Amino acid sequence: MRALSLHLAVLALLLALHFVLPAYHHANLARIMVLAVFAMGYNIAFGYTGLLSLGHALFLSAGMFGAGLLIQHFGLTAAPALLIGTLAGAAMAALTGLLALRTAGVSLMIVTLMFAQAGYLTLLYFGAVTGGDEGFPVPAAGRVTFGLNLAAEGPRYLVALGLFALALMGNLALVRSRFGRVMVAMRENEERSRMLGYNPFAVKLGVMALSGLYAGAAGAFYGVMFGYVGATFATIPYSILPLLYVLLGGAGVTLGPLLGAVLMFYLIDLASSHTTVQLAVTGGALLVLVLFAPKGILGSLRERGLASWLP
């Protein structure tokens, strides 16, 4: 019960902020919420199931380009494009998983990294269609759906919040379900899980697909909401980003990704207004986290027993 109340409270807070935040932070928070959805998808694979992928940018961009290209070249409106983009992310993840999940550990990291790089390079190769490195702006017509103009700040924030709420509650339900228990079991002791009758490959593949679904949704919505689709979202930094958010906020904690996203976003924001050392900040953050707090903020809290009920 406590967990449910906390999650609802967070959502209520985000809704309240819609009415009080100044424009700059309002837009930021919309961005953060979508990125948090991306990170939540990553958390499902990494935090809960122990799959360290370095290729999630592939699924993000699959969603983004899935939606963006359909709007640009086929004139779809937002809703169907968003849906297809989301599914594209899941499909891409499933395909990647079919091959990549035959490996584990370090090999999995490298294989996912390679697939993501290949994806990025493919986007560049078909630059005529995808806009190459520069990308392309999403046509205004494709950003409207059900009477809501997703380009306008108000509706954009609310839709982002809606997406985030759906993702968060879905995550919560997953984690407390029987399948959620199996995910953690796979992470903790794969051999034991196998001997209890669980098919490790099938479980992991399902997890990857789900993770890709989240990532695809995040990519599709991000592109449509903020009006720009580009190959940069397929580069390595965008695979590192969800890892960073999850490590910071707390791996294996539902609210971890949101916390990580908020903190990291503003950390880099502050850093880039005072200095030009964003890269070092990211690098430094990664180092500090991995050395001293591998469970992240909420994860460490949970371990110390201060909030052991956090799902």
Add this chain to the structure above:
Amino acid sequence: MASVILQAEGLKRHFGGLKAVDGVDLALNAGEIHALIGPNGAGKTTLVSLLSGRQVPDAGAIRFDGTDITRLPAHERVRRGIGYTFQITAIYAGLSVFDNLALAVQRGHTRDLSRAVTEAAARVGLEDLLPQIAGTLSYGHQRLLEIGMGLALHPRLLILDEPTQGFAAGEIEGFMALVRGLVPETTVLLIEHNMDVVMALAERITVLDQGRVLASGLPVEIRANRAVQDAYLGGTHAGD
């Protein structure tokens, strides 16, 4: 004539030059308690890995309930009804006793998970320890949890790999009563070094030595068998 639930023929598993299992035949009757004994390095654990599916045999065949399962992956065998408990305790140390048991109970697609888990815990006497983190349990309790998880699968054949290792005398008594209560619905294959337990529980015994079956039959036959005495029982204390 008892029906045979598991039939293994000509099983071989070599690791390079080491012939861990070298042409083993084994037949388990449904509903019996069958003990597998032999000196260290005889190949008992390897044989059982082949039966449970953790390893693939180089040669030979395994039939369970008449169906050939030789190429079937381990998790499929578990679904067919072969349960296995680990020799070195492999519970989920970071999860609660409840979660540990739930993972086994879930396989049965029960409606009321809580109640089924409590029942499973009660079978091994752990019902008061459900919320405790498994890694903080005493060694004896961890072994009981391991066995409890195996039982919660409701297997047709339960393979127990050195289950009494580290148990105190009183716990061994309780364990033996537990196993006796399992048959004849469940068939039990027991790897054991504790000869008292073997002689008390087993209806039939198979002796393994250097990857081959040395002898197989009733306890009284095995005890009288010269070759077995020389290789295993003779000269060393029973219950080593």
Add this chain to the structure above:
Amino acid sequence: MAAVLALSAVGLSLTFGVMRVVNVAHGEFFMLGAVLAWVVAQAVPSAPLGFVAALILCPLVVGAVAALADTAILKRLNYDPEATIVATIGISYILQQGALSFFGPDARAVEAPFSLRLQFPWFGYSGYKLFVVIAAGLVLLAVWLFMTRSRAGLVMRATQVDRNTARAFGINVDRVYAGTFALGAALAAVAAVLIVPIQQAHYLMGHDPLLLSFIVVIIGGLGSIRGTLIAALLIGLSDGIISMFFTPTLAKIVATLAVALVLVFRPQGLFGARA
């Protein structure tokens, strides 16, 4: 090209072979070597002398940086594979930032120590490039001899086989690891110093060598020096051939996918032992 690639890849292979650590920052060590070479070249007015100075100084400095990184960071992580990758990613970002802040975002050129054009009947070949190949070959030979003949090399190989047994034999594993990491980085730096007169120094230049080194090491087999060498040769040479048929981007796509597929289907590469 292939020669330089071999140098860099051998460095990566050493790190992985002995320490079981995947060093994502390897490309950055390369870049650091190149950048420092430029710094040295600016400081020493005469080109040949500057080159020699760079060849000596840069590997030492980069090696020291690497050793520092190892003792300060990697050791504390107990070389857990996933954590070290994350940590090396962090290190690579910091190094990139360092280069960006101190060196600037442009590419800078460094003069070759000598320019000589050898005229062969069917193609002209810059004398310097030939020198690069010979120099790289010599360094590789030295490394190979070091690893197989010297006592330090033996110690490294022993640690590769079994960390704990080596420790029981009184080998200071931490020092060996720091040394190996430093050597791997230094090799990358040497490769960079050799290549910098041909290419230019740029803070982002670590990425391509990193990817290529990875490709070489994985295809050749993680932990096998011989495999790495042969793979480097193959890839370096075929790179020329492939770029005749494919555009660079497509070639990179093929290469990247090749690495992934090799890892999935034949994780030991061509010559490596199962890692």
